[in-house]
Amino acid sequence: MYIFQIIGRAKTPDDAQRICGIFEHSLTLMQSAGYARGFCAINREDKLSILIQEEWYNLAGLRFWQQSEEYQRLRQEMEALIEGVWESHTYQGHS
Numbered sequence: 001m002y003i004f005q006i007i008g009r010a011k012t013p014d015d016a017q018r019i020c021g022i023f024e025h026s027l028t029l030m031q032s033a034g035y036a037r038g039f040c041a042i043n044r045e046d047k048l049s050i051l052i053q054e055e056w057y058n059l060a061g062l063r064f065w066q067q068s069e070e071y072q073r074l075r076q077e078m079e080a081l082i083e084g085v086w087e088s089h090t091y092q093g094h095s
Contacts, residue, residue: 001036001093002059006052008086013047015081023052026074034061048083062090 010016020040027038036055043049056062065071 002056002062003091003093004054004056004062004088005091006050006086006088008050009048009083010050010081011048011083013042016042016048016050019050019052019078019081022074022077026070032061032065032068034058035065059090059092 010019020042023038023040034057036057038052038054041051041053043051054062
């Protein structure tokens with residue numbers, strides 16, 4: 001299992017809600033081979049702080065998704081809503 005996390009800040013609380021809405025809408029596009037599940041969460045104390053997590057059965061599926069036109073379009077759509085640089089990390093789970 002591979003876990004891909006993105007952590008960052010939205011410009012406004014409404015933008016944070018929009019980002020999670022965009023992510024949830026993108027779940028229908030992410031039916032790529034290897035996709036397991038994902039979620040978007042907004043910090044309860046800091047309504048601008050967002051965590052997006054995707055879980056993948058294989059790294060090839062994640063990389064394919066990240067190089068797709070749909071993924072690039074979603075990132076561009078979110079660009080106007082984010083503040084600063086978002087951190088992303090990929091983890092490999094052990095079973």
